[in-house]
Amino acid sequence: MAEFTLYIGNKCFSSWSLRPWVAMKHLEIPFEESFVRLRTPETFANLAKVSPTGQVPVLEHKPSQGGDRVVWETLAILEYLADLFSDRGIWPDDIGARALARSVATEMHSGFREVRYGWPMNLRRPKGHKTLDAEGEVQRARIEAIWRTCREKYGKGGPFLFGHFTAADAMYAPVVTRFDTYGGELAPDTRAYVDAVLAMPAMRHWYAEAAKEPWPEPGPDE
Template sequence: MKIVLGNKAYSSWSLRPWLVLRHFGIACEEQVIPLDQPTSEADLRRASPSGRVPALLDGELTVWDSLAICEYLADKFTGKPLWPADPAARAVARSVSAEMHSGFTALRNHLPFKIKETFDPAPLLPEVQADVDRIVALWNDCRRRFGKGGPFLFGPFSIADAMYAPVVSRFRTYGVKPQGEAAAYAEAVWALPELQAWLEEARKETWRMKRYEQKA
C-alpha cells in the first residue's frame, strides 16, 4: 500500500489516516505532494480521483477521503482494534468521527491547521466558540462514558482519536484551553509518539503555503 499526503505542516486531513497507519503498525509506503506549488494540481489528479489528499493506493484500488481510508483499513486489518470492540462504543465512535468529518466548519476556517506555530490566545468568534464548546463537551462525554480503559476517547486509541488529533493541534496553536476530562485527553493525544513524529517531519519541510502563513 501507499498513502499520498499533503504537506505535514498544513494538511490536517492527511494526518488522520497517517496516524492510524503508524499507531497500529500497518506497513505503508508514503508520498508527500506539496500543496500550492506549480505542479500540485496535476500531481494530485494523478494520485487521487478527487484531486485532493489523502489517498490510499492498494494494488489497483484507490481509496480517497480520510474517513473512508480509515474504514477501509479497519475492514482490511480486522485483527487490529481500529474501532472499539463494544458495539455501543463503536457506534458512538463512528458518530463522533462522522461529526468531525462533516462539521466544525467555523473552527476549520478560522483556526487553520498550523502544527508548527503557536499564537497568543485571542477572543474567538461566536461561531468558532460554539464549535469549541461542542468539541469539548463531546470529548468529556466520551471520556466519561467509554474512557475507562485508557487515556483516549474510548479508552485505547482508535480512529476517533485520529479524527480529532488535528483539533488538539489547533487548540495548542491558538491557545484554546479545554476543561475537565477534555484537558487530559488533549495532552494524551499530543504526547502520542506518532503525532510528535509528524510534528518533527513538518518542521523539516521547506515548502511554503503563503495563505496559511499569515499571522492569526
C-alpha cells in the same frame, strides 16, 4: 514495492493527511508515504495523477494476489483499514461505543467549519490564544462536549476517547493540534486529552517532520 501507499500533503498544515497517517503509524500498519506538495502551480496536475478528487489523502493498495485498489476520503480509508485489520481496534468492539465513535467521527468529517477555518492547522505557529467568532465558540464547546462524553462513557480503559486509540481519535487529531496552538488555557479534562494525543510517538514523529519543511507558512484555509 509496498502493499500500501498513502499519498499526503504538507505535514505542517494538511490536516486531512494527518488523520489516516497517524492511525496507520500508531496501529503499526506498514505503508509507504508519498508526498504531494500543496499550494504550488504544479499541485493540481500532480494530484490528478493519484487522486480521483484532486485532494489528499489517498490510499493505494496493491494486494499480493492482485486487484489494485484506490481509496479516497479519510473516513473511507479508515473504514477500509478496519475491514482489513479487524484485530487492530480501529473501531471499538462494543457496539454502543462503536456507534458513538462512528457518529462523532462523521460529525468531525462534515462539521466544525468555523473552528477549522478560524484555527487553521499550523504546527509551526507559536502558541497563543486566538478567539473564534460566535459560531466558532459554539463549535469549540461542542467538540469539548464530545470529548468529555466519550471519555466519561467509554474512556476509562486508557487516555483516548474510547480508552484505546481508535479512528475517532485519528479524526480529532488535527483538532487537538488546533486546541494546543490557539486554545490558550484549556479545561483540565480537555488538556489531558490533548496531551495524551500529542504524546503519541506517531504524533511526535509528524511534528518533527513538519518542523523540517522549508516552505512558506500556510495561508488561512486548509
